[in-house]
Amino acid sequence: MTIEASKATPPPPSGARFVELIGDRLECMEEIFGRSLSSDVPFIEEAGKYIFQGGGKRMRPALVLLSATMLEHDGDEEITYAAVVELIHSATLVHDDIIDHATLRRSKPTVNRIWGNSRTVLLGDWLYTTAMNMALSHGNLDVVRRLCEATLDMTEGELLALDRLGAIDLSREEYFSIIDRKTAGLFAAAASLPALMVPRRPDAVEALAAYGRALGTCFQLVDDLLDFTARERELGKPVLSDLKEGKLTLPLLLALPRIDDARRGWIASVLEDGAFSRVEPDRILELVAAEGTLEETRELARGYADEAQRQLAFFPPSEARDALELAPDFVLHRRH
Amino acid sequence: MTIEASKATPPPPSGARFVELIGDRLECMEEIFGRSLSSDVPFIEEAGKYIFQGGGKRMRPALVLLSATMLEHDGDEEITYAAVVELIHSATLVHDDIIDHATLRRSKPTVNRIWGNSRTVLLGDWLYTTAMNMALSHGNLDVVRRLCEATLDMTEGELLALDRLGAIDLSREEYFSIIDRKTAGLFAAAASLPALMVPRRPDAVEALAAYGRALGTCFQLVDDLLDFTARERELGKPVLSDLKEGKLTLPLLLALPRIDDARRGWIASVLEDGAFSRVEPDRILELVAAEGTLEETRELARGYADEAQRQLAFFPPSEARDALELAPDFVLHRRH
8 A cells, every 4th residue: 555545546455454553653654764765965865755756555664563553662763663664675676676677666667767777776775774874763773683684684585586587497495585585584574673672572573573474475475476467557567577587486486397398488488588579478377377376376375374364363462463464465465 | 905915916015014003903804804704695605705805905994993902992893893894895896886887896807797787786785784784793883873874975975976977077176075975984984983982982083083084085085096197907907997987086177277178178088988089098197297286186185194194193192093193104105
């Protein structure tokens, strides 16, 4: 759910209710996030506004705030940390778009497309460092360490993914190890950060991290699914972008051992060419539909959603727990 | 001075004596720095070794260690921080080489040349985050904040420089503002960090930061001079690289208002083409020699060296203070 819902956006799915409880605090987060994207360097000011107005689902900040509410926190720290997590997420996006040579994100030209790779490298650096600087402002070293570790994990996940880019023999284990580091780690950090705040709740860290990790894995599986099932207008970028960029995701990975050499050749050709020069995108979409691997991937995503929800049993019932329980449904039903 | 002096390296200038006092501690720093460049991601491990073996003058770590010694510190923290500062410096170098499309650094192919831009973007991110993570290990928030601020300053300096890349009308004020943020800031942070350690020496922060800032400015002026005066073998990259990359540095900036339109056209042509396609490099070298702006730049560098040395009067005489006093001489006389 975008904070400033545009008229072009379809109505949010029912799962979006999960942020209702923290609507006001998400707005505060949004303000802090917007203000943090400011500098006396004109380019940062301009690109910062562009990123801010580009919106986003603000999933990770919502996790920080809901988790804090569940732990009965009601301070400024979690709002700062929520903005910090969104800053870190934004930094990874601008650098990833350089790496993927992406030209569209959320229906708008990417930062690298508009301002070029050089400025975008530096903007990402600036976002990461601004995030760390803001995280330091409340003097809680455990929180900053956790954020550093999550950032390292994401970078390493991206590098592992690059090593296997274009590889048709990517294993299921490799795929899950990559999405665990690349995506699930920051969700885990976001959800568990409030347990590191004062008063500390060391007992809650593990359950919240496991909740976030399962939710993040579910989120990435759905992301990978949407690359096959979404309409371009909703997705904000062309469908089958992943395959074109050399990324083999679960629906195809599951289909590969079951299909004949000719069809396997189709997939190999896109990975090799970085384009649909020897096969129509529709053939690939028919292939995964025929093999039923979209439904299998969705089942796996559902399994991670259930796993996330199970972790919440550790906490006594509360409105915030109910909201966190709704988050996996939101993730499963999102259309972009 | 490189730690592992290779046989091809000319004997260090007399100023190199400035690190003699902290030789053992620099070796410890080197070990920690080397160990920090390690990961279970094969590429990081490989590129980390490459960066480590690529050497470097280790100027910034030396400043941390000498400054700590002068303040009568003798602990592990300053060794960690010295390695952290070198990690941050390494991160800026790998990202800067992407931005400058550089292919050679210290006579070896750049990281981006060997492994490509995508991996190099992520390696830089990893180095920055590893640096912050290490800096957190001693639990001193003031130090980490100072490092964050210096990093932000460097990134902003690079962005300002990019905004004026290729501009023949760069002003002297702009030039100095860029080198202040891009280079002098990290020298200032390195020199003043030990005053933020326990027992704190808030009275000493300002003098040490001013020392580092003046030394860093001197360092950058000499760097800019070497691009005109060094031999390629010593510099480890082609001479006049700066101009070719669109960077107008002080020797040319001072010459511009004094030369005729034809000569000004030579400089404009290199900035425009990114190559010496319309003028020989030797014409540019003769031009700055004739105008005497190399000597003027060196005079200015000497002024900053004097300024750095003056700041040390704040501290009582000691061997470490003597060594810090030698650093500007080392910087002024370095040949690469």
